[in-house]
Amino acid sequence: MTTILARIRRRDGGGRDADRFDRRLIAPMLLGSILNPVNSSIIAVSLVPIGVAFGAPPAQTAWLVSALYLATSIGQPVVGRLIDLYGPRRLYLAGATLVGVAGALGTAAPDLGVLVAARVLLGFGTCAGYPAAMYLIRSEATRTGRDSPAAVLTALAVASQTIAVIGPTLGGLLIGVGGWRATFALNIPLAGASLLLGALRLPRTPPRARSADQRLTRLVDLAGMALFAAALVALLLFLMSPAVRHLYLAAIAVAAAAGFAVRELRARTPFIDLRVLGGNAPLLASYARALLAMTVGYAVLYGFTQWLEDGRGLTATGAGLVLLFLSLSSLAVSAVTGRRAEIRGKLVVGALTQLAAGLLLLFAATAGSPIWLLLAIAVVAGVPQGLNNLANQNAVYHQADPAQIGASAGLLRTFSYLGAIVASAANAGFLAHGADTAGLHHLAAFLVCVAALFLLVTLADRSLRRITGRPGSA
Template sequence: MISVGLGILLNPLNSSMISVAIARLQNVYQLDFTDVSWIIFSFYIASAISQPVMGKASDLFGRRKIFLTGLVVAFVASLLAPLSPNFGSLIVFRIVQSIGTSMMVAVGMAIVRIHITEKQASALSVLSIFLSGAAAIGPFIGGVLIHWWDWQAIFFVNIPFVAASFLLAWRIIPKDNPPTSDSRNMSFRKWFEWIDVSGILLFTVGLVALLVELLSVKSSGYVSLRNVLVGGIGLVALAAFVRHELKAAAPFIPLRTFAQYPAMTWVNVEFMLVNVLFYSLFFGLPSYLQVVRNVSEFYTGILMLSLGLCSLVVSPLAGRWIDKTGPRPALVVSAILMTFGSVWLVTLTPASPVISVCLALAAFGISNGLNNVGMQAALFESSPKEIIGVASGLFNTSRYLGTILSSLLIGIVMGDQFSSGGLRVLGIILTLVALSLVFMGRRRQESSESRIYFHFYPFFLLLCTYMSQDT
């Protein structure tokens, strides 16, 4: 468990430490936030793609092999990223790092399920502490490292974790069973079809092209022919992706599942919005503190610690509450807290005490602790047991899409430079999103599944039918 835990914490740790390094990277590479935000986009897009792919690959090549390979990949990326001669190289190593750490997350839970046969629930809860704890204290660790060294330290800090995990995993994790004859004889073409390489490429091209187009329009202030062409490529790629996924035997994202289980679809929409809210604050506030309020990385990390600690403390209490009452009350309270935190952002001025930021952070931290358990429970309620694996994969995809949208929102609102006015605009937008979640939570059980079916299913089914045609 320790060997697996040290490996899987690297993904959330590296996704959260970067939040306090954004302002420093802007100064080092002379970039505005719109450009430097690709350090966030690249990591989450790569994670969204790598985790399901590596989960499938582990069935062929073995979970231990994938885990150890992921550690090697993460080690190489963490060693080379600080030596990047330019921002483009840093993005490349960041993507490689995301792929390596995703390999461990994809198979870590499965390794524990297979090889720890007693008290599995306790074992999995310990691993969840590695995951949530790393994400919670990542900004604090990042702030301390940058204060005492520089931004390169947030990559070098991975190396002792990787080394310890590799040595333990090499000695302790049992070897994989020999591959079956079917997997040994599978050709590259069949393997590519099995992991849906075509769907992954279309999804990546479409998403990246749209992000480039939107951020470019925001940066330049006008729509050029190049923007139109890039946006058109993105839309065509995503349309082709939808058509391909509806016909694929093993789709990367099983879109038909959304049409078949509308209640589960609704939960995923809510979860995506929750992550838009949380990560807009998570990535936006540290840059605001450093750029607008001139707070050092060290003290920014300390302030951000209030978010992580509140989340960690509330999560186990939320589990007990939700066991008794179900997820709906906790999710409504969470949405109300996020509304309060968003409104508080609107009230902040350059003269407001910096410590008052902790109120918004605490509100979002408590709500995150409630959401960590509540959204998962809502997913289990809305998803049939026979598709729970697919549902969990879609759930994680919703998380990553919400995170990507949050970075896009910050880039569009803030533009070249953070400002108090930009933070107020961001707070107003987040308030509207949070209020919509309050409404969704209150209507969750009032709106029956048949009612949601009436609104969404006929349209989606017609779209699926049309896109599935050969002509």
């Protein structure tokens, strides 16, 4: 009886242990956070059949990829900020609903334009999952007064990496069974499961907070959000197709960014508080590392893959098997090191292995490279992906203002997608005449420079020494 009474006393009004992380939240958190990576990766195997179905060349089907990146880059910090203001439940459910609508729209799309619109909706709909998860981890640490389990943050990173790995394989299976439309239809059951889990398990906003929400509705910085979106769209469009004739896009981006800065410095409740952000050099350094890490990661993933087929002469299946070792290496490193508190050490090792991978591509990858060497390069390239993503995520968790954790987590994803766009532009530039060995070596030299910059940013960030790496710790 004494034990039962003690357990009752430890439970809050919602039936949760007052001093323990509510593990009922884990399933909706993980499901919401993988909606974006599954839609980012599954499209890779859908582009060719979609192009055949609508008679669209690669230059047009590429917008199916870009549309999701653009929408997500803009939507992540916007939705994250709304989660900070209104709590995660409503935004999570609204996002899941949008994913379901987008899935149905894509499944029935009569032309490419409608498919692009569906991808835009998917981009915005999948924006809520990750900021909501970060918000919940932080709020649980506040509620319990204890560190949230490190395994929860690790699970978020590993789940996203895992789904990114199996996304193309899953897409291939779905296309074999139901055609390319099945890759869009997949979002319907995923959205349904998210709605069910979110409705049953995510905490409701308390009445007192809801009344505060009504006052905050008038204070949402719509102008700041609009200027942020304009600057980001113009910048990403320019990076996706850098050319002198497109310099007007860069000019628009600069003008919108300047307007955004003026607006945020004057706004009573800014969308992104530039005063706080500008004074938080460690957080800015983490965003810079995220951009640099994803630049290297995406450039290796797509550039190395293309070279394996065009430069080394492997079949698509053979190239996929080589890349499987990269993915397994990344997942293994995340699983083994995820519970370790160290952040700076992971980033330093991640930077050094990035450098090693770039140097191997530069000096060891040739048209006659043996398979064992290609597998070794893949394993080395997977190590930093398993270290850097998780370490940057944990760093942002500790460096961000707790009141703006949703927006801060969203910005982390935005900078990551900026890195993806830079990588895409680098691949297009260095492999413009084909993914031959010379082009790969030029790309590798670029990656060595980016990895060296990543290492310098990490070594210069002394604040990393003060982070214990344990969620919820000071």
